Amino acid sequence: MLPGEGPEEAVCSRKGCRAAAAWELLWNNPKIHTPERRKVWLACDEHRDWLEDYLKTRSLWRDTVRHGQPAASEGR
Template sequence: MNLLFPGSPAAGPENAPAICSRKACRSEASWQLLWNNPRIHTPERRKVWLSCTEHRGWLEDYLQTRGLWKETVPFTGGPDQDGNH
């Protein structure tokens, strides 16, 4: 049984919509915010936060203020280069 989509036995985490990374937001993601922490990640490493359009600016500002943001790209619904959503 799927708790996110009751009554949908085939649905699972791989079939669930990707949601925004902003706390308490359940909106579908439209953007990928690519970032890394230079103190612990190699320069080419990119971590990904997903964002809805409404929270894109807030999440970018959060990462930029901390010197972590690298770029924002559209989210196409597929896995990123690390195989993560």
């Protein structure tokens, strides 16, 4: 495989952060998503709490799992 042709490394979703993702923050907006729908933000260890707080403050956060592990709803 040539450089640039493979999947990109998963990085934190915090603006300006380029650290490797360690967590998946699962969320949805009940005003526009069905209850079972899950959107995903990726987080490094440093920004996990900040991103969770952001989502929780807006009542959007649903779950946090280690990056690469299935969510509880997927048979974890």
